[in-house]
Amino acid sequence: MSESEDLLYPTKWLTKASTGDRVAYELRMRIISGTIESGTILSENKLAADFAVSRSPIREALKVLASENIIRLERMGAVVIGLTEKDIEEIYDVRLLIETFVFERLVKLDINQVVKELSKILEMMKIAIKYHDADEFSFQDVLFHETIIRSIGHSHIMMIWNNLKPTMESLILLSMRMRFEEKYDDFERIFTNHELYIEAIRKKDRALMIESLHRNFDDVQGKVEDLWISQQLLANSADNNKQK
Secondary structure, eight states: OOOGGGOSSOGGGGTTOOHHHHHHHHHHHHHHHTSSOTTOEEEHHHHHHHHTSOHHHHHHHHHHHHHTTSEEEETTEEEEOOOOHHHHHHHHHHHHHHHHHHHHHHTTSOOHHHHHHHHHHHHHHHHHHHTTOHHHHHHHHHHHHHHHHHTTOOHHHHHHHHHHHHHHHHHHHHHHHHHHHHOGGGHHHHHHHHHHHHHHHHHTOHHHHHHHHHHHHTTHHHHHHHHHHHHHHHHHHHHHHHHO
């Protein structure tokens, strides 16, 4: 595949991924970031050359992205559809539905273990903030919410989550990278919101959970804005590299 400095998706997250999955993760990031624009025609042969792989993993990757509706398969490749603001809002609508449902199950369960796990993850998030590590913060952020969802042992809820996760992960990565660059002070608020999540679960307090959910999910408009800013930063970076 391409040299690591040219890749948008963290290679350290892909140690166990197949070649097709690696291509899918990277293409997804490029499409969602706007590095590959909507309407672009993706050629299997060109992608195979760009990623230094055979056409087989390229076809595998394109099928995955087509199932997520961010590309449309054509006879010899694909056309990029991308994500609209409405798409992003709907993704976070589904997350809100999932996490609201999960909390209603959690109030009937022993929550001591999940509170301990979430507290550990929160500490890792704090360290990532301290060292300005956007990728590690994003990883821990996704893990935080996945730990909550996984705790109720609901296989079909996990299936929905796993289908959403790749696109959501890309959105979070791009948003957090931009925020570390442009809105670093905002991380105090983000960290406090996650503390509130844990407190709501610990107390099994519905009112507190509703407050914490709204603090997080009312921020979707901000994530759309972050994506736009991230696209501008990437475009400027690409222009600067061309001029060198």
